[in-house]
Amino acid sequence: MNTLNGIRAIIWKDLASEFRTKELLSSMLIFAVLTIIVFVFAFDPTKDIVRQVFPGMVWVCFLFAGILGLNRSFVSEKTNDCITGLILCPVDRSVIYFGKMTANLIYISIVEIVTLPLFAVLFNYRIPLKAVLPLVLVIFLGSLGFIAVGTFLSALSANARSSEILLPVILFPIMVPVILGAVQASAAVLAMAPAAEWISWIKILAAFDAIFLAIPLVLFEYILEV
Amino acid sequence: MKYDYETPRKWKYHNILAWTAFLTVSAALYLIFMWVPNEKIQGPVSKIIYFHVSSAWLAFFAFFVVMVCSIAYLKTKDLKWDIISHVSAEVGVLFTTIVLVTGPIWGRASWNAWWTWDHRLTTTLILWFIYVAYLMIRSAFNEEEKKARFSAIFGIIGFIDVPIVWMSIRWWRTIHPNIVSSGGFAMDPSMVQTLLASLAAFTVLYFYLLEKGIFVQRIRSQVELLKQRITEENS
Numbered sequence: 053m054n055t056l057n058g059i060r061a062i063i064w065k066d067l068a069s070e071f072r073t074k075e076l077l078s079s080m081l082i083f084a085v086l087t088i089i090v091f092v093f094a095f096d097p098t099k100d101i102v103r104q105v106f107p108g109m110v111w112v113c114f115l116f117a118g119i120l121g122l123n124r125s126f127v128s129e130k131t132n133d134c135i136t137g138l139i140l141c142p143v144d145r146s147v148i149y150f151g152k153m154t155a156n157l158i159y160i161s162i163v164e165i166v167t168l169p170l171f172a173v174l175f176n177y178r179i180p181l182k183a184v185l186p187l188v189l190v191i192f193l194g195s196l197g198f199i200a201v202g203t204f205l206s207a208l209s210a211n212a213r214s215s216e217i218l219l220p221v222i223l224f225p226i227m228v229p230v231i232l233g234a235v236q237a238s239a240a241v242l243a244m245a246p247a248a249e250w251i252s253w254i255k256i257l258a259a260f261d262a263i264f265l266a267i268p269l270v271l272f273e274y275i276l277e278v
Numbered sequence: 279m280k281y282d283y284e285t286p287r288k289w290k291y292h293n294i295l296a297w298t299a300f301l302t303v304s305a306a307l308y309l310i311f312m313w314v315p316n317e318k319i320q321g322p323v324s325k326i327i328y329f330h331v332s333s334a335w336l337a338f339f340a341f342f343v344v345m346v347c348s349i350a351y352l353k354t355k356d357l358k359w360d361i362i363s364h365v366s367a368e369v370g371v372l373f374t375t376i377v378l379v380t381g382p383i384w385g386r387a388s389w390n391a392w393w394t395w396d397h398r399l400t401t402t403l404i405l406w407f408i409y410v411a412y413l414m415i416r417s418a419f420n421e422e423e424k425k426a427r428f429s430a431i432f433g434i435i436g437f438i439d440v441p442i443v444w445m446s447i448r449w450w451r452t453i454h455p456n457i458v459s460s461g462g463f464a465m466d467p468s469m470v471q472t473l474l475a476s477l478a479a480f481t482v483l484y485f486y487l488l489e490k491g492i493f494v495q496r497i498r499s500q501v502e503l504l505k506q507r508i509t510e511e512n513s
Binding site: 201208211214218221263274275 | 411
């Protein structure tokens, strides 16, 4: 129970400080919407080709907005040396990871809930009603994998001199399977393809999530070593 | 730091290793350019395979060494493991670059395309990015201890990630039509022998470069130490 309480406390702390300042979520949301605008200018929304690249655009938007949040996740703890306070908590180090990870997952989910309908409206893209449930599953698994690796590497890069530059460069090569799986699965789901076509992508996403949620159990304590 | 103020000496067997590397690489070059016949259809360009495959093997082996030494570093906190994984990653990135350069030259000649998004090519490209990221982590930290610890963590997860990347890209390509089928390269026994010889030569070359790189790193940390000492004495 101590573990769960610890995770809950860290999530609560992150969300409370976020909802008081709103600096992270507001910039993530504005940036995500700006990305949509950039895509509208880059690909003419009246053209038919947009239907084919729609899943790719959505994920690029999620990833770019997510990077903004991940960059701040551990850097913000360096003010007043809060990270030392967290390390001194009488809990396992991985509790800090899982708390931070869940908080980041909540931020990215809020961004996704807001931007996906906007995408559909601005690109005049009709998301089939039957596809909504599988799409939610794909987006959840994709975001979980992205945030799981992202939070881990954000804790790593937070110590660097220029962490904002370092994080995307080290994160994107590692999460190639997530990008590939999420985009392919979303495309198949949105095209109402038979389940056999996207179920294998769901499996690879789930496997990636499981592996990169298990790694921090072992390795996260080395990141927070003093 | 454990290295005191004495100049680091070369490894006892440095000369033996250097000569073995020189002789095996020369022998492999002789086999490749003088002895083995050209492949019937592709002609002289097929000789690239001996460099391409050997470099790929060397790079994969180097990255495996990075992972093993990263684990050893996290377990023991001995900086000598960190030096080995750093040098090994540098050698690995160099040879992955060679793979990525020789590949398109060969591909252009035999598939009539510089690049295809085939799973082998794509995974190699991602592999290159992962280990360039590893080297970037190293240059982003000033303190020796942090540099060693964080790059060791990345060295482990980078290597774990490679099979997943490989699997996902393979699934991606099987769903899409495969324009160019790679492989299908029936090899003559003499070609197999030459390939094995060049694999052996590249392996020795790897150990030579590793030993050389470790030596350079040790001299470098020696210089750092002397610099510190000078500033301390002046102040």
